Amino acid sequence: MTQKHILSLLVSAALLCGLLAGCSNTNGDASHASSSASEPSSVSSESAPSSTAQADTSGLFNKDFDENSLFSVDGTAAAFEPSLGWGPGVSGCSLKSVQAAATLLVWADEANLSARTETAIEDAYTQWYDNLSDSEQEGFAEAWPMIKDDAAALLEDKDAMAGRLEDVGLDAKELTFSEKDWSALEDVVDPLVPEAKGEY
Incomplete structure (x- = not known):
């Protein structure tokens, strides 16, 4: 017992x-x-107006990218997410365009794309693009010219765009990007974006 x-x-x-x-x-x-x-996150916590959906960029900005790797680029899906679901003529498209441009500019800078090989950038982009539906691919083709125009405007004078940036919850003072990193992205993506069919 x-x-x-x-x-x-x-x-x-x-x-x-x-x-x-x-x-x-x-x-x-x-x-x-x-x-x-x-x-803390570098993205402002201000809420975006109802005409635009604010992308979750908290994991994108100030991300530690491996600058020593020329053969892989991280964060592509998060960087391109604000570029989807809208096009010219859609309500709030000017705000969505500046948000997409700012997100891609910051990502290109943080991923140090100017130091990457064209093949690495192309692989990252095509892997993202090939996973899109047909309508998402068409929407991106429609939106890309607006995104490029806003990226050029941000590179020229981001303070002049401060109002639009604030409307989507971004602070112009906290955004850092460079023309050479954007050019590395644009030079690869431009020839790969198909001609839009004008569905939007």
């Missing part, structure tokens, strides 16, 4: 140890998640 009591106490102790170990790991994960959530 005593052996059964000792055995049951040992089993109970083992279960209790396992339970406590599990709780301590859960607490560690929760504190890690809360510290990650409290990290």
Whole structure:
């Protein structure tokens, strides 16, 4: 009888140890998640007007890209996300265009595209583009000329575009980009974008 009591106490102790170990790991994960959530983001938290959908760029801006890798480019889908779902004539297209241009400019700079090979940039773009539906590809082809125009305007004088940037929740003072990184992207993407069929 005593052996059964000792055995049951040992089993109970083992279960209790396992339970406590599990709780301590859960607490560690929760504190890690809360510290990650409290990290500051360079994107303004202002809400965008109802005429435009504000893209989630929190994972894009100030991302640590591996500048030593010439053969892979990260963050392509997040960078091009604001370029989808609209086109000329769509409500709020001028705001969506400046948001898409700003996002691509910042990504090109942070990914240091001017130091990447054309093949690496082309691979990153085509992998993203090939996963789009036919309507998304057509929409991007329609939007691309507007995005390029706004990118050129931002490169020339981003302070003059501060109002439009603020309307989509971006702060002109916090955006950094360079013409050489944008040119590296534009030179690769331009010949690959098909002629739009004018569905928008």
